[in-house]
Amino acid sequence: MSIIEEKPKDWSFVVHSAQLENGKLYNFDWRALFEGTIIYDGIDFEFLGDIEVFAEIQRDRNQIIADVRISARCKAPCSRCLETVVLDLEQNFRYFYTPCDSKEEKIAAEADDHVVVLEGDLGLLDLGDQVWECVIMALPEKVLCKEECKGLCPYCGKNLNYGRCDCFKNQVDPRLSPLSRLWKEIEE
Ligand SMILES: [Zn+2]
Ligand SMILES: [Zn+2]
Known part of the structure; x- marks a missing residue:
């Protein structure tokens, strides 16, 4: 083309x-x-x-x-x-x-x-x-397939309009991350 x-x-x-x-x-x-x-x-x-x-x-x-x-x-x-x-x-x-x-x-x-x-x-x-x-x-400044398009997962690239990926589950809640760092330090 x-x-x-x-x-x-x-x-x-x-x-x-x-x-x-x-x-x-x-x-x-x-x-x-x-x-x-x-x-x-x-x-x-x-x-x-x-x-x-x-x-x-x-x-x-x-x-x-x-x-x-x-x-x-x-x-x-x-x-x-x-x-x-x-x-x-x-x-x-x-x-x-x-x-x-x-x-x-x-x-x-x-x-x-x-x-x-x-x-x-x-x-x-x-x-x-x-x-x-x-x-x-x-020409529009932004093209959207639908207003509520969920986009792609920034980690694995899956189209989130078709469902969640596993990256979501594996992500640590940011509020808990100081705690997980603490656990890591204790383990070491
Ligand atoms: Zn879209
Ligand atoms: Zn993902």
């Missing part, structure tokens, strides 16, 4: 923005192949197939307002017990594609995460970078 480090080259979610009627709401949807692994924050997210992209787009004179929503399925190991978990990722953001006349306007616009500066007039608008951003922002 290949590692995905940036937006896939063949991604293209294009809208002919100049053809949109002012003030009217348009719906777009795409489905694109999305296979490979994104390693993010030390977690491997393995994507299994397609990504679905929906966009509700409205033109406001020479600005485009796009509500972008993605959904994709991936697999990742549980942070505690390492068992594979299937995750259905969803994310949505509103983006403003806006032309900027002056340099100051452009700097201000670029400081805002959800404003995309349009170079030149309205034309072909590719939502690819914003879709990629939605995917990355959809």
Whole structure:
């Protein structure tokens, strides 16, 4: 399985923005192949197939307002017990594609995460970078197979969701350990 480090080259979610009627709401949807692994924050997210992209787009004179929503399925190991978990990722953001006349306007616009500066007039608008951003922002910081996952035994590595291991019995109650040390000293 290949590692995905940036937006896939063949991604293209294009809208002919100049053809949109002012003030009217348009719906777009795409489905694109999305296979490979994104390693993010030390977690491997393995994507299994397609990504679905929906966009509700409205033109406001020479600005485009796009509500972008993605959904994709991936697999990742549980942070505690390492068992594979299937995750259905969803994310949505509103983006403003806006032309900027002056340099100051452009700097201000670029400081805002959800404003995309349009170079030149309205034309072909590719939502690819914003879709990629939605995917990355959809990745959870922590993956759990279930909220109460018991994880692995730190001594023998057994998955404690399937029952206790013997390490637990052999461990000395920490409150008793000074006593056991005392016994050892007496024995010696
Ligand atoms: Zn788990
Ligand atoms: Zn154990």
